[in-house]
Amino acid sequence: MINAEFNKNHVPFLMPDMPEYESFSRHLAEIDHNKWYSNQGPLLDLFEKGINDCAFHLDRSNISRIVACSSGTSALELALISLNLPKGSKVMVPSFTFAATVTAIIRSGYEPVFVDVDKHSWMLTPKIAQEAMSYIDVAAVLPVCTLGMPYINGEWDDFCQETGLHIVMDAAAAISDQKTSAYHYTCFSLHATKFFGVGEGGVVVSPSNGGAKNVRALSNFGFSDGLITQVGSNYKMSEYHAAVGLAQLPRWTLLKQRRKQIQKLYRKSLSKYSDIFSMQGASEHLGEAITLMPTGFQSAAALIINKELKVNAVDVMEKLRLCGIASRQWYTPGLHKHPAFDGVMICGDKGSKQLGVTESLNDGMVGLPYHNHLTEKSIDYIVSILVSVVMGERISNVNFSNVYS
Structure with missing residues (x-):
C-alpha cells in the first residue's frame, strides 16, 4: 500500500534546458x-x-x-x-x-x-x-x-x-x-x-x-x-x-556535460539491479565493434522489467505516479497496432506478421524521468522507489524533501 500526499508531477518526466x-x-x-x-x-x-x-x-x-x-x-x-x-x-x-x-x-x-x-x-x-x-x-x-x-x-x-x-x-x-x-x-x-x-x-x-x-x-x-x-x-x-x-x-559543452552526468548517475544507481532490469545496448551483429557502442540512457531512461518477475509495467507506472514520479512507456503500442496504420504492410521474422521484439519491449518497458534538472539525490530516489515497487515492497510516508537539492 502506498500512503503519501504529494504533487503528482513532483519529479517531471521531461523538463527542457533552454537559454534564458x-x-x-x-x-x-x-x-x-x-x-x-x-x-x-x-x-x-x-x-x-x-x-x-x-x-x-x-x-x-x-x-x-x-x-x-x-x-x-x-x-x-x-x-x-x-x-x-x-x-x-x-x-x-x-x-x-x-x-x-x-x-x-x-x-x-x-x-x-x-x-x-x-x-x-x-x-x-x-x-x-x-x-x-x-x-x-x-x-x-x-x-x-x-x-x-x-x-x-x-x-x-x-x-x-x-x-x-x-x-x-x-x-x-x-x-x-x-x-x-x-x-x-x-x-x-x-x-x-x-x-x-x-x-x-x-x-x-x-x-x-x-x-x-x-x-x-x-x-x-x-x-x-x-x-x-x-x-x-x-x-x-x-x-x-x-x-x-x-x-x-x-x-553546447555545458549541455553535453549535464547529459553525461545524468547518464552516469542513472547507470551508477541501477548498476546493482541487473537481475531486475535490462537496458538498451549494442546489437550483437556488430561483433568486435560492440565495444564502441554506448549503453542506454542516451536521451531517455528506459528500462525493461525482467519477465520472470511477472510484474505489470502499467501497474508499476501507476504506483510511481502515486509516489510523485512521472513515467511513460516509450512507443507503446508499436505503430503497427495503431488504428491510423491499419493496412500497412508488416514484415516480421521470416516474413511473418509478428514483430516479436517490438511487442516484448511494449510489454515490459518503463521510462523514467530524464532531464538536466535531475540531481544525484533525485535519481537515487527514483530508482529506490522503482525497485521497491517492482519487488512488491510496501511504501509509506514518502519523503520528497530536498529531492532537487
Whole structure:
C-alpha cells in the first residue's frame, strides 16, 4: 500500500534546458534591426554555421549540406521527398518508433513497411533490413536512432553501397552522437525536450551539396531561381527560432556535460539491479565493434522489467505516479497496432506478421524521468522507489524533501 500526499508531477518526466531570455534578447534586437523574420535570414545562416561547428564538423566546402528547418518531422519529410521516388514506393521502417517517422513517409507519398528491431539495441539494423528484403521489395530504408542511440559510423553506408537502396536516417534525438554521411540523409530534431533544443526546429544533413540545394528549395515551396521546379511546402526555420539557437550554441559543452552526468548517475544507481532490469545496448551483429557502442540512457531512461518477475509495467507506472514520479512507456503500442496504420504492410521474422521484439519491449518497458534538472539525490530516489515497487515492497510516508537539492 502506498500512503503519501504529494504533487503528482513532483519529479517531471521531461523538463527542457533552454537559454534564458537575457541570452537571446540581443538576437531579437538584431531581428528588429534587420526587419528580416524568415526565408533564410542572416541569423539562420549564422545558426547553420554554428551548429556545424558544434555537432557536425564539416569542412567549408561541405557546410552547405546543412539545412535547418521548422521541425524534426519537417526534416524527415524534406529528406524523403528529396529522394524523388515514384509515388507509392515502399519504405522500410521500424514499428518501434515515434509516429512522426511513419507519418513523414506517408505524407511524402510513399508506403511504409513495418519491420522489427534488434532485441539488444532496439534499433532497425542492416542485418534485419537484409533479411526483410528476402520477402519484400522496398525502395528505401528509414532506420531510427532509437532513444538517441547512435549507429556505428559506416554501417548504413555499407548497406547503401551493397544494396543500392536509399537511406534516410531518423536521428531525431542523437544530434550530439550520430555521425553524418556522404551516402544518405541524416535528420535531427531541435525540439525543446531534446539534448539541444531551440523550442521547435530540425536539421537535415544531406549527403551532398546538390542534395542540400534540393532540400532547401523544397523547404521554400520548391522555388529555385524564381521558378517552382518541384512541389515543396513551407518547412523553413524562422529567424526567431534561429535566435534561440544562437543563444543555445554557447551552451553546447555545458549541455553535453549535464547529459553525461545524468547518464552516469542513472547507470551508477541501477548498476546493482541487473537481475531486475535490462537496458538498451549494442546489437550483437556488430561483433568486435560492440565495444564502441554506448549503453542506454542516451536521451531517455528506459528500462525493461525482467519477465520472470511477472510484474505489470502499467501497474508499476501507476504506483510511481502515486509516489510523485512521472513515467511513460516509450512507443507503446508499436505503430503497427495503431488504428491510423491499419493496412500497412508488416514484415516480421521470416516474413511473418509478428514483430516479436517490438511487442516484448511494449510489454515490459518503463521510462523514467530524464532531464538536466535531475540531481544525484533525485535519481537515487527514483530508482529506490522503482525497485521497491517492482519487488512488491510496501511504501509509506514518502519523503520528497530536498529531492532537487
